Amino acid sequence: MLLLLPSAPVEGGELCLMRSVLISLQRVQAASFTKQESLDLPPGARPALYCSNKCTLRDWCRLWCAYPSNTPTHCLISNIIVMPTYQETNMADVLTCHTTRPKDLATHANITAGKQYMSHPLRVKENLVDGFYNYDINQCLYTVWSNSDRWITLDFGQPKCFQHVILYAQESSSAGQLFNNVQVRVSNVTAVTPPADFASYDLFGEFPGAASPGQEVEMKSPKPVCARFVTGHMLYDHPFQVCHIEVF
Ligand SMILES: *[C@@H]1O[C@H](CO)[C@@H](O)[C@H](O)[C@H]1NC(C)=O
Numbered sequence: 001m002l003l004l005l006p007s008a009p010v011e012g013g014e015l016c017l018m019r020s021v022l023i024s025l026q027r028v029q030a031a032s033f034t035k036q037e038s039l040d041l042p043p044g045a046r047p048a049l050y051c052s053n054k055c056t057l058r059d060w061c062r063l064w065c066a067y068p069s070n071t072p073t074h075c076l077i078s079n080i081i082v083m084p085t086y087q088e089t090n091m092a093d094v095l096t097c098h099t100t101r102p103k104d105l106a107t108h109a110n111i112t113a114g115k116q117y118m119s120h121p122l123r124v125k126e127n128l129v130d131g132f133y134n135y136d137i138n139q140c141l142y143t144v145w146s147n148s149d150r151w152i153t154l155d156f157g158q159p160k161c162f163q164h165v166i167l168y169a170q171e172s173s174s175a176g177q178l179f180n181n182v183q184v185r186v187s188n189v190t191a192v193t194p195p196a197d198f199a200s201y202d203l204f205g206e207f208p209g210a211a212s213p214g215q216e217v218e219m220k221s222p223k224p225v226c227a228r229f230v231t232g233h234m235l236y237d238h239p240f241q242v243c244h245i246e247v248f
């Protein structure tokens with residue numbers, strides 16, 4: 001379901017697109033790394049209009065929920081990232097919320113990556129394709145310090161077209177070391193040895209600098225690009241840590 005609502009009354013009645021998504025209320029509320037606010041719904045207010053408007057007025061808002069679900073009395077407004085195709089596993093207190101994030105190809109893509117640190121067992125590649133990021137470092141991928149392991153590959157199964165790749169660096173100050181000089185490449189070719197053969201893939205975008213904490217590195221192609229594989233490869237000599245990816 002798509003919800004089209006006028007955004008803040010600015011130039012030309014620009015439309016702000018929000019998409020519905022099912023998520024556990026407790027999962028949204030429990031995230032101690034997020035910014036959030038709970039507002040009372042005034043008597044007679046229409047929940048969708050009131051809550052989406054409050055979300056639009058806060059530049060950090062990425063999700064809103066009117067709750068409890070049958071007769072909402074509150075709006076929960078959060079910067080948590082929930083992709084429209086996120087699949088909730090905890091259905092006990094599931095709620096229809098609305099996300100500002102676009103429908104994307106990274107969510108539920110198959111992912112391969114360089115070796116991950118055994119000492120950080122939660123920071124696995126699957127975190128990058130689960131459609132959820134709450135700014136907790138344990139929602140990131142962390143690869144070992146080795147030339148052959150600073151990479152990820154998303155596989156969409158067949159060529160898909162997109163124009164944007166967004167990579168999120170970690171929130172803490174090591175972002176500059178662990179997300180630095182990253183190239184994104186695309187290809188349809190299956191038989192490659194990563195990361196050595198990535199040089200033969202087409203360059204989609206590159207981020208030469210050191211990331212600042214929580215930096216969202218957006219790469220945009222002037223025209224849609226179609227490819228089955230998208231790779232992220234860090235050239236800087238350090239372990240690689242990336243926390244969320246969107247491809248759309
Ligand atoms: C991911 O891999 C599994 C197992 O190889 C396959 O069945 C599935 O179709 C793949 N999905 C995509 C999106 O490529």
Ligand SMILES: *[C@@H]1O[C@H](CO)[C@@H](O)[C@H](O)[C@H]1NC(C)=O
Nearest residue numbers: 159186187188202226227228
């Ligand atoms: C991948 O294949 C599709 C069509 O099958 C084509 O349009 C696209 O340009 C190819 N992409 C690359 C990076 O070669």
